[in-house]
Each structure stands twice: as structure tokens, then as C-alpha cells.
Amino acid sequence: MMHLGIDLGTSGVKAVLTGADGALLAQATAPLVVSTPQPLWSEQDPKAWWHATVAALRQLGTSHDLSAVRAIGLAGQMHGAVLLDAGEQVLRPAILWNDGRSGMECRELEAAEPNSRALTGNLAMPGFTAPKLLWVRRHEPDLFARTARVLLPKDWLRLQMTGEAISDMSDASGTLWLDVGRRRWSPEMLAATDLSESHMPRLVEGTAVGGCLRPEAAGALGLRAGIAVAGGGGDNAAGAVGIGCVEPGDAFVSLGTSGVIFVSDPGFLPDPARTVHAFCHCLPDSWHRMSVILSAGASLAWLAGMTGTAEAALLAEAEREHPRDRPVFLPYLTGERTPHNNPAACGVFFGLSSGTTRAAMTLAVLEGVAFALADGLDALEARGGRISELTAIGGGSRSALWLGIVAAAMGRTLTTTDGSEVGPALGAARLARVCGGDASAAETFFKPATTARFDPSPALIEMLMPRRALYRKLYPALRPLFPVPEIAP
Structure with missing residues (x-):
């Protein structure tokens, strides 16, 4: 008996298998490429997700x-907009979570529905889905008129698997x-974007059945037809479970492509004024808050590409040389949220x-991401109280050097656990296990x-x-020089 978790990320699709006891058995990843045809744009072809x-x-x-798989769980990058026509055909490339083109539309949305922050628990930001549809309405009106359904990325995958338009909370x-x-x-909120509930998928909880695998998809995937596909979760909620x-x-x-601090809450605790996200958890009657930076692991990947050096080699070089004279890095490669x-x-x-060396630039990148995360922790704690310890997940959690820097920048203890580097795919498999009725x-x-503990080093x-003090002075000093006005809270 096995369960399958699929995480549709930005840089790749990760699939994991877990056994009858929920332990990780195997994992595999297939890469994806992001298209940036214009400044602030970030898109992908949904067909590439299926392949x-x-x-x-x-x-x-x-x-x-794989015939022993009893249920599938889905996790994925949030906020993306997949536009479908009445025949469920994709109308344009998906607009992704880190796309920044819809700043004007964010202001329009909040003007059209003054109660939006109370309803959604969040500021209107360009990364979210609704402003993207307002952008399409303005710039691609023919496509907007043909749009019969809007799906999130993982739920487009579900549509291919099950033939049903379903999402989770x-x-x-x-x-x-x-x-x-x-x-x-x-x-x-739907009316504010000239849409209705008919454009939306049916909603289920993350542990509920969200369709069953149809024969055509089962054949392509090597699975049994008819097995349940769980409601699943957004990538961070799935990573949490x-x-x-x-x-x-x-x-x-989370030190993935983006950087996230996630805290589970006793109820719905919105705090939009501090650009904190308040979302439903992927478990019934549960909520959480997040602070988000858009380029965490993406910053290190960018440096690796620019220098023609593998990320692991950059990290080893930085730890070995550890130059004290190094610049300060602002990790706003695709803009910023919290x-x-x-x-x-x-x-x-x-x-x-x-005299700046490659190792110095690597350390500056690691520190800049850590400082941005520390600012996010401050925003979360302003309402929710002190967070004394955090588990580190995502690809960046493999680096002891980076986790030590993050722990010191935050002044908080970090831990790693069995499977923490696997991230949302493991959570998706666990949601499948419950959905399939194989465990409570x-x-x-x-x-x-716990596999390792990183206490903040006083030195x-x-x-x-x-x-960090210099880092915090740089954004307000440079803000007037950035190319377009920021979106005011």
C-alpha cells in the first residue's frame, strides 16, 4: 500500500511515494522553466506541468x-491564473505567483470592493489571482470574454487527472x-472582477476526495484508474502538514524558490496592514498566517547562473573562505511582498x-535572504505573539551554513526533521493517506x-x-529610484 504526493512547483514537479506507515519511500523531480517575456511578467505553459x-x-x-498507490495528493504553487474556455482549453500561458504586472489592478480591486481586506484577510497584491484577471480584462479583453473557468495550477493538473474542476480551501x-x-x-469579490461562482472550481477540504483518476490519465501516469485524488493544498499548507x-x-x-514563514493559528487572524497573509489551512476548521519573500532560493540560483558555478560549490566556497568584507544584498529579484x-x-x-570575491557575494545573498525573513518574522509576531522555534523545510534547509545565518538573523532556534527537505510533496502524500481512509x-x-538543531550563535x-541595520536602511533610501511606484497598503 502506497500513497502518492505531487507538488507542482515553479522550477519543477516533485513526486513522492510513501508507504503504509507514511514513511518516505522514493522521490523524483522533473524540471520546469519560467518565461519572462516582459519586465514584471512571469508565465508558464500548463502543458509543461503535465509533461x-x-x-x-x-x-x-x-x-x-505504482499500481499499489491507493490515493493521490496534490500541492502546488499558489496564486497562478489558468484561463480556460468553455471547452476547457487553455487560453493563454498561466500567469504565475511572482508576476508583478497587475499593480494598478490591485488598487482598482480594493476600490471596487472596499470590504475586500475584511473578506479575504489580505491586501490586494499583484501576486494574487484576482488582480491578474483584471489585467487580462483590460489588456486582453477578447480572452477575458472567452474565459469560462479560472483554475489554480495544481487544480489544472487535477482537471487533467479527474475531469473535474475542484480546489481546496x-x-x-x-x-x-x-x-x-x-x-x-x-x-x-467575484463581482468586483466581473466574474461569478460559475467561473470557479468546486471547493473541498484538503483531506476530502477531490475527484477520481480517470482511465486516460491513469494510463499516462502508470496508475490504477478510479483512485481518489485528495483536495490537497497550496504548497505551504501542504508543507506544513x-x-x-x-x-x-x-x-x-521555508527556503524554497520563495521564502516563507508560516504559523498555524487558533482561528482566522487577519493582519493585512503588515502585508501578512491570513489563509485557510488545508485541514478543516484551521487557519494560518504567512510572511513571504519572493526570491529566497531563487536568489542563490540566480547567483549560481550568473557565475557559472553550482549552488553546492558556492555554498562550500563561502563556508571555507568566509570573507568578512562583503556587500549587503537586497533579494528583491522579482519584487517583494512582506x-x-x-x-x-x-x-x-x-x-x-x-576586492569583492564570489564567496563574499554568496554570503551576502544568504544574509540578505535571512534579513528579509527576519523582517517577515517581525511582521508575524506583531499580532500573533513570539514564535520561539521554527522547523526549516525546502531545498535551502540542506545547507547548515544558511540555516545558521537565518537562525542568527531571526534570533530564533531552527530545527530540521526527517523529510523536511522534501517539502509540500510529502504533505500532499499525507493528505492522500487520510483521504484514502488508510489512517486518521x-x-x-x-x-x-528532529535531525538537527540550529540555535542562534551569539557571535x-x-x-x-x-x-541588518544597514540592510533595513537601504530599501527606504532606494525606493524612490525603483522603476514604477510601489503599491500602497
């Missing part, structure tokens, strides 16, 4: 008999069309000299064993304090 999913499952199928929270406190579509972050006060920091909410913010190295939530959403805290 990558098929490729990832074929990798798994070389070592395991956590992913739907990132659209600005959900009444997050009531866990239902908001007629007011993968590490047992389900009780109020449980928290994690706390600045500015899609036009730019990445910056400040303090370069003729209590048996499934447990906290894995490193002392060294980073003046660098």
Missing part, C-alpha cells in the same frame, strides 16, 4: 510498482476570491569593491523526529546586527 508530472511518475515507476485563499473566515467563495505543523503556534520557515508589497523593488548589491489525521499529521548575532 513534467508524467516524467516524474515514470521515474518513480522504474523502482516501484488553502489554495483558494490565495486568489482574493475566497471569504477566508467563512471558507466559501465571496460573491462580492508534512512536518506536523498543525497546532496553534507551530511554525516553519513587508514592502512592492513588485517593482529591485535586487541590489551594496558595498561592492574591487492524528496518525498522519505527526511531527517527525554571529553580534556580527550580523550592524549589517
Whole structure:
């Protein structure tokens, strides 16, 4: 007996298999490419998601008999807009979560529905789905008129698998069309974008059945037809259940393509003024808050590409040489969310000299991401109280150097756990396990064993304090020089 978790990320599709006891058996990844045809734009072809999913499952199928899979869980990048016509054909490339083109539309949306922040628990930001549709209405009116359905990325995958348009509460929270406190579509927010509930998928909880695998898809994926596909979750909510972050006060920091601090809450606790996201969790009657930076692991990947050096080699070099004379880095390569909410913010190295080395730039990138996350932690704690310990997940959690820097910048202890680097795909598999009726939530959403602990180093805290102070001065000083006005809260 096995369960399958599929995470549709920005840079790739990851698929994992778990066994009868919920333990990780195998994983596979197939890469994806992001298209940036114009400044602030970020798009992908949904067909590439399906091809990558098929490729990832074929990798798994070389070592395991996938006919033993009893249920599938889906997780994925949030906020994307997949526009479908009445025949369920894709009308244009999907507009992704880190696309920043719809700043004007954010202001229009909040003007059209003055109660939007109370309904959704969030500011209107260009990353969310609803402003993207207003942009399409303005710039591609013929396509907008032909749009019969709008799906989130993972739910487009579900449509290919099941033939049904279904989403879960956590992913739907990132659209600005959900009444997050009531866990239902908001007629007011839909009307503000000239849409109705008929354009939306049916909503289920993350552990509920969200369709069954149809024969055509089963054949392509090497699975049995008819198995359940769980409601699943947005990538961060799924990542949370993968590490047992389900009780109020449980928290994690994710070092993936983006950077996230996530805390489970006792109820719906919106705080839009601080650009904090308040969303439904992927478990019934549960909510969470997040602070988000758009370029965490993406910043290190960018440096690796620019220098022609593998990320692992950059990290090893930085740890070995550890130059003290290094610049300060603003990780705003695709704009920023928490706390600045500015899609036009730019990445910056400040303090370069003729003596600046590649290792110095790597350390500056690691620190800049850590400082941005620390600002996000401050925003979360302003309403929700102190978060004393966080689990680290995502690809960046493999780097002890980076986790030590993040722990010191935040002044908080970080831990890693079994499977923490697997991230949302593991949580998706656990949602499938419950959906398939093979275990209870209590048996499934447990906290894995701790594998490492990173307490904040007093010496490193002392060294980073003046660098973080300089980091925090740079954004307000440079803000007037960024190419377009920021979106005012």
C-alpha cells in the first residue's frame, strides 16, 4: 500500500511515494522553466506541468510498482491564473505567483470592493489571482470574454487527472476570491472582477476526495484508474502538514524558490496592514498566517547562473573562505511582498569593491535572504505573539551554513526533521493517506523526529546586527529610484 504526493512547483514537479506507515519511500523531480517575456511578467505553459508530472511518475515507476498507490495528493504553487474556455482549453500561458504586472489592478480591486481586506484577510497584491484577471480584462479583453473557468495550477493538473474542476480551501485563499473566515467563495469579490461562482472550481477540504483518476490519465501516469485524488493544498499548507505543523503556534520557515514563514493559528487572524497573509489551512476548521519573500532560493540560483558555478560549490566556497568584507544584498529579484508589497523593488548589491570575491557575494545573498525573513518574522509576531522555534523545510534547509545565518538573523532556534527537505510533496502524500481512509489525521499529521538543531550563535548575532541595520536602511533610501511606484497598503 502506497500513497502518492505531487507538488507542482515553479522550477519543477516533485513526486513522492510513501508507504503504509507514511514513511518516505522514493522521490523524483522533473524540471520546469519560467518565461519572462516582459519586465514584471512571469508565465508558464500548463502543458509543461503535465509533461513534467508524467516524467516524474515514470521515474518513480522504474523502482516501484505504482499500481499499489491507493490515493493521490496534490500541492502546488499558489496564486497562478489558468484561463480556460468553455471547452476547457487553455487560453493563454498561466500567469504565475511572482508576476508583478497587475499593480494598478490591485488598487482598482480594493476600490471596487472596499470590504475586500475584511473578506479575504489580505491586501490586494499583484501576486494574487484576482488582480491578474483584471489585467487580462483590460489588456486582453477578447480572452477575458472567452474565459469560462479560472483554475489554480495544481487544480489544472487535477482537471487533467479527474475531469473535474475542484480546489481546496488553502489554495483558494490565495486568489482574493475566497471569504477566508467563512471558507466559501465571496460573491462580492467575484463581482468586483466581473466574474461569478460559475467561473470557479468546486471547493473541498484538503483531506476530502477531490475527484477520481480517470482511465486516460491513469494510463499516462502508470496508475490504477478510479483512485481518489485528495483536495490537497497550496504548497505551504501542504508543507506544513508534512512536518506536523498543525497546532496553534507551530511554525516553519521555508527556503524554497520563495521564502516563507508560516504559523498555524487558533482561528482566522487577519493582519493585512503588515502585508501578512491570513489563509485557510488545508485541514478543516484551521487557519494560518504567512510572511513571504519572493526570491529566497531563487536568489542563490540566480547567483549560481550568473557565475557559472553550482549552488553546492558556492555554498562550500563561502563556508571555507568566509570573507568578512562583503556587500549587503537586497533579494528583491522579482519584487517583494512582506513587508514592502512592492513588485517593482529591485535586487541590489551594496558595498561592492574591487576586492569583492564570489564567496563574499554568496554570503551576502544568504544574509540578505535571512534579513528579509527576519523582517517577515517581525511582521508575524506583531499580532500573533513570539514564535520561539521554527522547523526549516525546502531545498535551502540542506545547507547548515544558511540555516545558521537565518537562525542568527531571526534570533530564533531552527530545527530540521526527517523529510523536511522534501517539502509540500510529502504533505500532499499525507493528505492522500487520510483521504484514502488508510489512517486518521492524528496518525498522519505527526511531527517527525528532529535531525538537527540550529540555535542562534551569539557571535554571529553580534556580527550580523550592524549589517541588518544597514540592510533595513537601504530599501527606504532606494525606493524612490525603483522603476514604477510601489503599491500602497
